[in-house]
Amino acid sequence: MTRTTPARPVAVETVFPELVPYRARTTRLHPRPGRPGMHDSHVGGPMLWPEGEPWPLCHEPHQRETEGYAPEEIRSARAAGVRPTSRPWPLAGSAEEDCPVPFAGLAQFFRRDIPGLTCGPGGADLVQFFRCPFTHGPGLERRYCLWWRQAGQTEHAQRFLAAPPEVPLLRWEHELPEPCVLHPEEVDTYPWAEDDTLPASLIARIDAWDDAQAAEHGPDAPSYQYDLSIPPGWRVGGYPSWASTGPMAVDCASCATPMRLLLTAEGYEVDAGSHSWVPLEDRDPTTRGKASIRGGQSVAHPTRLHFGRDRDLHVFACPADPGHPPQWVLA
Structure with missing residues (x-):
């Protein structure tokens, strides 16, 4: 069975046209037992x-x-x-x-x-x-x-x-x-919005938009970080998430070239803030929101693995020479 990520709750490039040059593809792996x-x-x-x-x-x-x-x-x-x-x-x-x-x-x-x-x-x-x-x-x-x-x-x-x-x-x-x-699936992804991952003026606009959404719609309001930028779970390529550590520069120890994200391994495919990314095939079509998610642990925590204190393990590779040692970052 394929897995299909639902349309994002907001067309992010319509709200923030400045993000268009930053759009990148990531492949969600959607592991299932x-x-x-x-x-x-x-x-x-x-x-x-x-x-x-x-x-x-x-x-x-x-x-x-x-x-x-x-x-x-x-x-x-x-x-x-x-x-x-x-x-x-x-x-x-x-x-x-x-x-x-x-x-x-x-x-x-x-x-x-x-x-x-x-x-x-x-x-x-x-x-x-x-x-x-x-x-x-x-x-x-x-x-x-x-x-x-x-x-x-x-x-x-x-x-x-x-x-x-x-x-x-x-x-x-x-x-x-x-x-x-x-069940690999390519989706669009955008940088984590913190420190210098995006221009400071754009991050300020994103933060203000998040606050306005929360004030208008309450706890179920969409947010950039959770709903519009980076999906949870195992994925290849795209941008790293930095929820625990904040953004970090990751340079190759052999040649000092900025490294690229090869792979992200994550224990949980679903958490309280990221449930909008759960595929359509893992939902009850007669119900909306978080209550529609079905499949229990086989969807929320399919691999049974943990990384650190339930963090993302990012594997970075050197784009200048794939033979240079990778770097491993818990974020």
């Missing part, structure tokens, strides 16, 4: 990984844990509609805690499936997205990894990895992604 295969773009499904090729490992020291959740028990609990039970960490205090651990595969995207997905090093057209299942240091930081491939060459491998390595326990249930199929 399903049974993706290794040859599909997905979140949480099986990776296209040739058998015998080493799986990526995190070699850094990890935060010591005292309890966790077994991946298979998480899967069983979700199937039964209950919460999994945590158990004591089997290696607490042992030297084995400092051994390398396998990265967890979160998603993979084929360029043939995702409009706007940029090429990787050497024209690579398949990107695989990983996260270390454990935290690092007193700040509980996370480590991420992108793995670029030539899809055609990889798909001609003789054998593929049937089951990737997994750690015996995960610290949180939301470390394990729910397998989701994607």
Whole structure:
């Protein structure tokens, strides 16, 4: 089934013609629980990984844990509609805690499936997205990894990895992604309106318009930031949202070129302020507004993943050289 974003509640370029030069396309991925295969773009499904090729490992020291959740028990609990039970960490205090651990595969995207997905090093057209299942240091930081491939060459491998390595326990249930199929859809997007993301005079007009809308229509009034600029959820390209941190300059550490947004990963597809973006296919056509949304968790939180304190994880790539390391920003 396709997913169709409803028309915006206001024609933003009519209200703010100055935004026309800033219009950009983003591809909403619309993950929904399903049974993706290794040859599909997905979140949480099986990776296209040739058998015998080493799986990526995190070699850094990890935060010591005292309890966790077994991946298979998480899967069983979700199937039964209950919460999994945590158990004591089997290696607490042992030297084995400092051994390398396998990265967890979160998603993979084929360029043939995702409009706007940029090429990787050497024209690579398949990107695989990983996260270390454990935290690092007193700040509980996370480590991420992108793995670029030539899809055609990889798909001609003789054998593929049937089951990737997994750690015996995960610290949180939301470390394990729910397998989701994607429904890519391109929509227009506009910059986050704060600091110097847009001319100061335009931001002042946007702020004044928001205030006037709220005064006239109350809590259900449309706002630029929530309803007109950047959609929630997993998306490729477009503009980053900066709800938690405020706008940040993200420059390549190798060449100082301003980086471009490659991917945004977000735990929730719906929140109190962004429900106008929920696709038509996930709504009851006989009801209006937030009350029309149907599908429960499969629509609001389909991947079961969290990033930081329910923030957006932006992955930035260098436009001058795709081989330069990406940057990861929680915003």
